[in-house]
Amino acid sequence: MAYSRRDFLHHAALGTGALLAVGGKAGAQPIAQPIAPPDKQPADVQLPEVVKRKLGVAVVGLGKLALEEVMPAFAQCRYAEPVALVSGHPDKARRVAAAYGMPADAIYDYAGYEKLAQNPRVDAVYIILPNSMHAEHTIRAVGAGKHVLCEKPMATSPEEAERMIAAAADKKRTLMIAYRLQYEPITRRAIELCAKRELGALKLIEAGNCQTTKAPNIRLSKALGGGPLQDVGIYCINAARYLTREQPTEVTAMEHRSKEPRFAEVPESVTFTLRFPSGVMAHASCSFGTAESRYCRVLGSDGTIEIDNAFAYRGLELHVRRGGQGNRERIEPEIEEQNHFALELDHFARAVLDGKPVRTPGAEGLADLRVIAAIEEAARTGRAVRVR
Amino acid sequence: MAYSRRDFLHHAALGTGALLAVGGKAGAQPIAQPIAPPDKQPADVQLPEVVKRKLGVAVVGLGKLALEEVMPAFAQCRYAEPVALVSGHPDKARRVAAAYGMPADAIYDYAGYEKLAQNPRVDAVYIILPNSMHAEHTIRAVGAGKHVLCEKPMATSPEEAERMIAAAADKKRTLMIAYRLQYEPITRRAIELCAKRELGALKLIEAGNCQTTKAPNIRLSKALGGGPLQDVGIYCINAARYLTREQPTEVTAMEHRSKEPRFAEVPESVTFTLRFPSGVMAHASCSFGTAESRYCRVLGSDGTIEIDNAFAYRGLELHVRRGGQGNRERIEPEIEEQNHFALELDHFARAVLDGKPVRTPGAEGLADLRVIAAIEEAARTGRAVRVR
Amino acid sequence: MAYSRRDFLHHAALGTGALLAVGGKAGAQPIAQPIAPPDKQPADVQLPEVVKRKLGVAVVGLGKLALEEVMPAFAQCRYAEPVALVSGHPDKARRVAAAYGMPADAIYDYAGYEKLAQNPRVDAVYIILPNSMHAEHTIRAVGAGKHVLCEKPMATSPEEAERMIAAAADKKRTLMIAYRLQYEPITRRAIELCAKRELGALKLIEAGNCQTTKAPNIRLSKALGGGPLQDVGIYCINAARYLTREQPTEVTAMEHRSKEPRFAEVPESVTFTLRFPSGVMAHASCSFGTAESRYCRVLGSDGTIEIDNAFAYRGLELHVRRGGQGNRERIEPEIEEQNHFALELDHFARAVLDGKPVRTPGAEGLADLRVIAAIEEAARTGRAVRVR
């Protein structure tokens, strides 16, 4: 068998502490002479960690994302496991519970949501509902004593987000927003390259997150908190913030409102520019009306980064360019792809189990919502708007 | 959240039958108006399959491959699960069992290997031992009534392989050789492109599978059945056979024997050419002494394929070129990467559970061993050798 | 020798008319049996065109672009040749004339510019001066009876441009603006893909043209008509117009004014969005303060284009993506790179020699200047501005 780049999906994210190397001292003999019966074992083989206690998670909402991404991702988690389901569709919930080996009494409906409080196996909920329902179900969950991992956008307004943060603080529960890219290694490498000024001084960020969203889809409903800015554009906003580590102060924006029936309630596309205190401008577009296109470019004084398929669930490619006229080169680090949702869930689980802060708390979600509010105002008025 | 290319690791390999679409009739309304509380759900969401019975597998040998690739891969299987371990290192075995939630009595040593017969939860064994031990442990396993998935190379000689095949046939047990690439989608697409003559008539195959193997390592031991041809070169042989769907008739070869101590027993590198009845020549190199390099090129009369990182555990890239002077274009299909071991295990499990033949039975492994024998003779004698 | 993709720099742009295939009838014999002494000659060999009369061009301004790009490019032209130089530096002009085999009396200074009228070998001038000097030298050239190829931006204001167009029309001289990308094959393929709706309906254009411009440099001087919008951003504007084949109606913009001394007169970076009648939005950034970064993405409803290194003198790469979830593929047509300046000069020469219109006349340059004026106003006021 060929040894290639190592993967170890659930190991790689944990750092060295989680990987216990077998103390194989490289002996004097050039060739392994195993004592019968041997196990195939170079000196650097790594034993799996024994995890005593996993975080029990109730998945709230069984839509496409929950079924096609989150539930399968648990198989690659080391510290979190699904222990309950909350759904308005009992037949579907039973089917999913059976597929994942969960007992029948682990199924809840929205009316009986507070009954989760009585289930000691449920440590936390993962809220994967329409955006307009995030605030209510977060506040009810912390009220029931549960920690919360909430999908983005965190809420439909900064005010809702503030209430969610206050409720979690009041109940001393962890509230984390599911910004999965901040947990996956390609984006982390980009963040690190920027932080270490490997590109020199940051100057411009250019990003796009565009896709086709067909009706019927809750993302097309204003009442449910949908819209391209909320569902895909937010990735570009968050990227501009985690790459610069600054908060934007001013925005301009333009939106396109289509006559297609599916776009009756939300714009088809929105473009916007954010101004940051350091002078960086971040320029982005998002759309529900185009073929899939996701990218992020970071321009520094001395080099650039491009992430192709940025923001996608998988398939991200990092390209770094350094040097100038005559000696420029493109560098593509080989970074092992990992399941974004598993990494995010494991981070959340470890933080809750160890009583540590999360990387993307409620405040992270609130900051993006303030930018979204400013972008919407700028697009509506045609004027530059200051971010609150 | 952005919808991107779908993954669904354990779904994608199963075909449409395993994916039950929710019968969401696209209504007259352009925008979803979910009844409260809604689940996020476009019409095409897919429910997970409920699997009644999984194949119980005993993993035999807890070396690097078993620990770093196979054990983690089970989490992505739908039809197979690890239920026992066989190891000569009880401490390690206990640690691994604990990490994967297996009971303490699921651990066996090599002396007590036949006791697997008494464990009804063990349907099959996956043999991940040094090559020289494959034959014995396969024959003992089928003797204990177990089906066998055996790593490649199947054995250290065609004669051993023949005995293994005979034993499995005699006991009416399934014997599958772990040619994982024949189960992963990028290689399958290449096979399909060749079979459908999308490249015109096949003419040449060029492949290389080279890596650094440092001492101590069982792959460097002749007594244990190691060597670059056996451990990495076999991928090129197998590729030439599955791409052409022919058996080679003649080989030439050259090997390099290094003076480095680690290469005292096996050649550092081997190159060889296989001649096929249709006139195709397959040209390959393998090495334990170079930086990692794995590729496969298929040249047809009308187009070419290149697989970069071919034979690696992950990171394979398929490039197709069509057209000639002036209108040539490079096409890169976006094919979702999946865990090779999970796909291979699920194929094996489904075949055993459903009583169907496997794609890579013992005969597949035997054919490669006959080619290896011919290559070794050609390298030794400097002459073209006919394959038996 | 290996036959590969054909180049033939000055042939490929001309179409089939310029290439006369030798009438080699493929005979009955499978192998060429040349009569001694043979020339190496497959049936499809192409003879070069005999050009009777080349357009004589006076190069006006001997700066970096003229010396490093334009003068060398003439060697790859079929229909144009340099016959005179206009420069304020007589020593430099003599050196350049000697290097290119031009006689000493083919050198002019700016005061004596009108003396070009007496040189019958000079059919046209190629104006490669600071932007603020384009209008004056264009108007003086047509006054001297010469055709004009003028670098972009055409002028420093729409009003200047209008005067240039009027002067050329009055004197019945050709005025072409040097939009070299509209003549090179990769950009032309992109234009064609959009025009044929190969991407479905166009939705968004995302472009960036950014570089490091160090002082001293005329591009940093407002008095000389410099600035990132004028010198590099104009490429993005022009691209949005040639890809959509529409004129933008409204713009928003944001600029960054740096405290670095080199940016005392012009902004460091400008971002802007153009709205087109069809609903397309084009989103672009330009800068003089970043490492080199040039790209153009076109998003349609059914596919996307990315041009990497778009707007550069060379090294452009065209990537097309088609298909959606599960069957998306990236296509990279192999298009022979050609010298942009040679293609542009040959187009100009053929148009003048044959009395035909040019693809990028003065009106093309004027349209971009109107957009630039609107962007500058939008950036200054923070408001959406209508394009005149």
Next chain:
Amino acid sequence: MAYSRRDFLHHAALGTGALLAVGGKAGAQPIAQPIAPPDKQPADVQLPEVVKRKLGVAVVGLGKLALEEVMPAFAQCRYAEPVALVSGHPDKARRVAAAYGMPADAIYDYAGYEKLAQNPRVDAVYIILPNSMHAEHTIRAVGAGKHVLCEKPMATSPEEAERMIAAAADKKRTLMIAYRLQYEPITRRAIELCAKRELGALKLIEAGNCQTTKAPNIRLSKALGGGPLQDVGIYCINAARYLTREQPTEVTAMEHRSKEPRFAEVPESVTFTLRFPSGVMAHASCSFGTAESRYCRVLGSDGTIEIDNAFAYRGLELHVRRGGQGNRERIEPEIEEQNHFALELDHFARAVLDGKPVRTPGAEGLADLRVIAAIEEAARTGRAVRVR
């Protein structure tokens, strides 16, 4: 205009001596304040070299390569120019002469070849004839006092090559073989990376040079010295030699003889392996029966190189991989593509004009022919053959 990577086709190959920087002292002012009328001129602008005397070259043979590659390439030469044509087709020769502005008396036929001696403008000949005619026309040219640049393969046998070398030495004329890749910058970078041991110790070379060659074509004629080994395989042999800087000692080979009529005289494909004294093995294939495929991979102990489109006239791409498991990265230096033939001609011209040795003299061509003879014997006999 955007400044991008510089090209300067005829400058870049010459080194710094040929590029005279204008002594622009960067002044105290941050922005250029040119005195009217200014030329666009950053401090680093480079003036063209004035070349006093160019080498006059007679092109011998007006086949496809001469017409489509070599004649156009002269436009990008600085030190060589075409001054005469030798052809058996007077009509074609007149047409070509007219197209390139050569006088009618600069045309010769093969019978009158020695009359070149009387033409003082002809310093050298570039022989682009069928392989079987190389020796005769080289020997006759040096006899007429001319230097010779001869296409590869140099001759049809080592013996012929030895006679050519002896004749040139006897007449004190330069004999250079047209190994164009040894003059172009991507291949030179690869050679340099190997020479500096940037990949560690060299271990394996894998190369392929395959294309479709249709009848009628002199390359398919044995009498004319054609064959895939002679016409395309020779590139792989030469590459193995210039990358290792060693001479191979032993070869194995296999060839495929097709039943297609066009392959009546020459094999369709040949594969071979060369053994070098250091232990490097070079493994290659060549064919006239496949879609175009050209690559070269170099495997060292610590890194690898891949050149895609290696051996083609243009479009070569250099990929370097360094690092191992976990930190491997792919590096793509941006190297300006240049016309291979122009670089080769300029090297030849400078060597002749300056009385210096050439990089690829007759001995270089002879070495490859000795390898070809060994490969042919190995393919015929099925045995490993020692290189003379």
